[in-house]
Each structure stands twice: as C-alpha cells, then as structure tokens.
Amino acid sequence: MSRGKNYPRTPDGHFFVSKGRLWRCTDPALDDSTRRAGVKALMQARRGVFVAQTEAETRAARDKVDAAKRQLGERGPVWWQDDSPDEGGKHPRNSIYADWWGGLSDAERAQGDPPNG
Numbered sequence: 001m002s003r004g005k006n007y008p009r010t011p012d013g014h015f016f017v018s019k020g021r022l023w024r025c026t027d028p029a030l031d032d033s034t035r036r037a038g039v040k041a042l043m044q045a046r047r048g049v050f051v052a053q054t055e056a057e058t059r060a061a062r063d064k065v066d067a068a069k070r071q072l073g074e075r076g077p078v079w080w081q082d083d084s085p086d087e088g089g090k091h092p093r094n095s096i097y098a099d100w101w102g103g104l105s106d107a108e109r110a111q112g113d114p115p116n117g
Contacts, residue, residue: 008104008112010097014080017092017101017112024088027073035072042068 007016015022026035045068048061066075073079078086084096092101092112101109 006111008101008108010092011100012080012082012084014078014084015087015097020091020113022087022090022092022095022097024074024078024086027079029079030073038068038072042072 007018009016014025016025045061045064048064049058052058052061070076087095092098
C-alpha cells in the first residue's frame with residue numbers, strides 16, 4: 001500500500017480504497033525486512049514491465065510482479081484469520097464494506113474514488 005497518500009482503509013485493516021476499488025493491504029504480520037524486500041522486488045518488477053520490449057519480457061516481468069504481491073500478502077491466500085471474504089477488486093459499495101463506505105464523509109470517499117466516482 002502506498003504511504004504517500006492517505007487512502008481510506010477498511011475498519012478491519014484488510015483493504016484500502018484506490019480508484020474506486022478495494023485493494024488488499026500488505027500483511028501487517030510481515031517483519032520489516034521481509035516487507036522491505038517484497039516492496040523492493042515489486043518496484044523492480046513493475047519497472048521491468050515498463051521497460052519490456054517483447055511479449056516474453058512482459059510476461060516474465062508480470063510474473064515477478066505477481067510473485068512479489070504474493071510475498072507481501074496482497075494476492076494469493078488471505079492473511080487474515082477472521083473468515084471474512086476477499087473482496088478485492090470490488091467497489092466498496094458493492095461489498096461487505098458498503099455500510100462503512102456509506103458512512104464516510106464525501107472528502108474521505110474522494111480520497112479513494114476517482115473523480116465522478
């Protein structure tokens with residue numbers, strides 16, 4: 001999750017909202033060195049996608065992005081233990097977080113919604 005912007009976070013800490021969608025947060029149980037290594041690998045992989053010149057290079061870089069996101073807990077099996085579903089990719093109003101989303105102020109929702117969202 002980006003530290004540069006104050007995205008709305010669900011009350012349970014499982015997701016943040018960006019561009020009108022729920023995105024899974026990094027597993028908070030990761031130790032700092034593991035988290036840093038995962039973020040570094042993710043940024044390198046994303047750069048690889050950007051500079052890829054062939055379909056094979058793009059596929060390899062995207063596979064590295066996926067591996068880094070799994071290492072961070074942002075994809076793959078959920079890291080939480082409360083049996084709540086993985087609502088990633090949904091707009092919060094179409095998820096179990098609809099009441100929470102509806103209770104935010106317009107300004108709070110604007111931090112996670114695109115313009116006219």
